[in-house]
Amino acid sequence: MxxxxxxxxxxxxxxxxxxxxxxxxxxxxxxxxxxxxxRGFLWCWEKIEDYVEKEVQKRLEKVPEERLKSPDPEIAVPLLQSLTYTAQNETLREMYIALLANSMDKGKENIVHPSYVEIIKKMNRLDALLFEKLSEESGYRMIVNPRISISGTNKFIAGVLPEWYLGWTIEEYDEFSISASLVRLSKFGIIDLMYDRSINGADYQGLWHTPFTEKMLEAQKFLRPYDSLEITATNSVVFVNDYGKQFRQACR
Missing domain, CATH: 1.20.5 (Single alpha-helices involved in coiled-coils or other helix-helix interfaces)
Structure with missing residues (x-):
């Protein structure tokens, strides 16, 4: 057996x-x-070297020769390594090239820092585009933390509206993606999100009631016909801090 x-x-x-x-x-x-x-997104060193040489040359052609120097290895080495797998992303690629070129200019070396390489490495295309748009204006920007609340109570419907809302989006990305990107940028240290801090005299009501928030409100009213629902929000601010401003200078 x-x-x-x-x-x-x-x-x-x-x-x-x-x-x-x-x-x-x-x-x-x-x-x-x-x-x-x-495989197509992994550039070999020969391809990177050829591309970098041409693009950095363009950026430095008007810089006096006496201002030129070799880049610091703590910037150049991780930067070039990152290009092997991000070179296909034009937005990030241009930031890397600008940072490398500026690190080779003695007149700009005071604005260049090795940590900027790591910030770009953590970014995706949306993060870079959103940061650039936020950087177009100096000072505080209005932002709100919207909710769909049940009238007469302290209750609200969680997860229906984004945590942070600017009132606008970037093409191809929705409001929730923008909110998530804002949180990432704040964790990178280049913007500040200040909850419940408002700009004196600013009219926040336009951010409370937009086509997007009203559409989301109507959808919830349809799903919850027995509740009295309304838009409420906390008025807040967002701004590019000094670290972020210098990062932008170094990467453009």
Missing amino acids: DLMKDLGVEVYKDAARPAVSEVGAVAGRTVKALLAPI
Whole structure:
């Protein structure tokens, strides 16, 4: 009986092997196919060197020769490494090139810092575009923390509106993506989100009631016909701080 049992186990194992092997092979081919497009995003050093040389040359062609210097390795080395996998992203690529060129200009070395490389590495395209738009104006900007509240109570419907709302978006991105990007930028240290701090004399009501917030309110009224719902919000501010301003100078 033990012999038959052992034989049965071996037969089972042998029968199972081809199936397992086949599944593994199929999965392997699938993963390989899924990873294949990434190869096109990995630039070899020769391609990076050629691109960087041309683009940095353009940016430095009007800089007097006596102001030129080799970049500090703590900036150049991680920057060039990052370009191997972000060079396909034009927005981030241009920031890297600007930072490298400015690090080679003695007249701008006081605004360049190694930490800026890490900030760009953490960014996606939306973060870069949103930061640039926020940087177009100096000083405080109005921002609100909107809610759909149940009238006459302290209750509100969670998750229906974004945590932070500027009243505008960037093409291809929605209000929730903008809110998440704002939080990331604040964690990078280049903007400040100041909750419940408002700008004196500013009219925040326009941010409380926009086509977007009203649309979300109407949708909730349809889902909750027995509740009396309204838009409420906390008035807040957002601004690009000094670190962020210097980061922008160094990367453009």
